[in-house]
Amino acid sequence: MVSVRRAESDDDLRDVIAVRYAVHPEAQSTLEGLRHHLANWAGLAYFVADVGGRPVGCGLCGPFPGSEGDAFVNADVSVLAEDRRRGFGSALARAVSEQARSLGKEGLTVEAREDTPEASEYLEKRGFVEVERQKALALELEGLELPRAAR
Numbered sequence: 001m002v003s004v005r006r007a008e009s010d011d012d013l014r015d016v017i018a019v020r021y022a023v024h025p026e027a028q029s030t031l032e033g034l035r036h037h038l039a040n041w042a043g044l045a046y047f048v049a050d051v052g053g054r055p056v057g058c059g060l061c062g063p064f065p066g067s068e069g070d071a072f073v074n075a076d077v078s079v080l081a082e083d084r085r086r087g088f089g090s091a092l093a094r095a096v097s098e099q100a101r102s103l104g105k106e107g108l109t110v111e112a113r114e115d116t117p118e119a120s121e122y123l124e125k126r127g128f129v130e131v132e133r134q135k136a137l138a139l140e141l142e143g144l145e146l147p148r149a150a151r
Contacts, residue, residue: 017030046059058078093126109131
C-alpha cells in the first residue's frame with residue numbers, strides 16, 4: 001500500500017531528489033536548494049510516496065515567489081517509470097491538490113514535456129487542458145566566443 005507524506009526531514013528531501021533525478025535526469029536539485037525553497041517560498045510543500053519504505057514518487061505544490069495572489073498554483077507529480085499505473089501518481093495528486101486547497105487556490109498549473117506523452121495523457125484524463133507550449137533551449141558556454149557588444 002502506498003503512503004504519501006509531506007517531505008520535511010532531510011531524509012524525505014533526499015528521497016524527493018532521488019525520485020526527481022530518476023524521472024528527470026537533467027534535474028539538478030540539491031538538499032540545500034530544497035531547504036532554501038521551503039524556507040523562502042510561502043506555502044511550498046514537497047511530498048514523498050513510498051511503498052514499504054521504498055520511495056516510488058514525489059510531488060510539490062506551491063506558488064512561485066511573486067505569484068502568491070494567483071488563483072492557480074505550481075504543482076508537479078513524478079513517479080518512477082517502473083511504478084507507474086499503480087495509483088501512486090493519483091495518491092500524490094490528491095496530496096498536492098489538498099495543499100493547493102489549503103492555500104485557497106482554485107487550480108493547479110503543471111508542466112508536461114513533449115518527450116513524455118504519457119504525462120500529457122495522464123493529465124488530460126484528469127481534466128487538465130493545455131494552456132501554452134514552451135521550448136527549453138540551452139547554450140553550452142565552455143569554449144564559446146561571445147559576440148562583442150555593438151559600439
